[in-house]
Amino acid sequence: LNDYDGVRGVRELWRVPTEGGDPQKLGLEMNALGQPRLHPDGKRIAFSQLDFNGVKQIWVMDTSGGNRVQITNEACPRHSCIGNQMPVWHPQGQRLVFVSDTKSENHDIWMVELDGARMVQLTNYLGSDTTPEFTPDGRYILFASQRGGDTFHIWMGEFAAN
Numbered sequence: 001l002n003d004y005d006g007v008r009g010v011r012e013l014w015r016v017p018t019e020g021g022d023p024q025k026l027g028l029e030m031n032a033l034g035q036p037r038l039h040p041d042g043k044r045i046a047f048s049q050l051d052f053n054g055v056k057q058i059w060v061m062d063t064s065g066g067n068r069v070q071i072t073n074e075a076c077p078r079h080s081c082i083g084n085q086m087p088v089w090h091p092q093g094q095r096l097v098f099v100s101d102t103k104s105e106n107h108d109i110w111m112v113e114l115d116g117a118r119m120v121q122l123t124n125y126l127g128s129d130t131t132p133e134f135t136p137d138g139r140y141i142l143f144a145s146q147r148g149g150d151t152f153h154i155w156m157g158e159f160a161a162n
Helices: none
Strands: 034-038 044-050 056-062 084-089 095-100 108-113 119-121 129-134 140-145 153-158
Touching: 034 084, 044 084, 056 084, 056 095, 084 129, 095 129, 108 129
Parallel strands: none
Antiparallel strands: 034 044, 044 056, 084 095, 095 108, 108 119, 129 140, 140 153
16 A cells, blocks of 8 residues: 655555556545555555544545545644544454544544444553554554653553453
């Protein structure tokens, strides 16, 4: 997946067959689209995209570019808010974790069910928590955190699936 066309300065998603062939553009150019992550089954993509208010939201679509579903829809309470970004699939594919600053002064990690019905805050610290990644078994989340200063350190937390 490629999310940046450096020639025109536009973000796009393209699917390139590993066995060769022509690349396929997945839909229209999207406003500040980024951070695409392929679902473990290879059939869906999670990504962030600016909404009409300039707030990043998490979306999911098929790898064909169809069936786009907006997963988050949070407003930013202050001017400096970025929104929801850096989506990562749980290895079992039923949940996404992502980074959000819509409900706090800094970036925290949140988990959402695929249907968007349940959202749970996983971190809540004064320093920014960012770039989440699951271990292959889905038991732990690793992330970078600015806790206790300006330097980011790697942290690991056990992921409670319930």
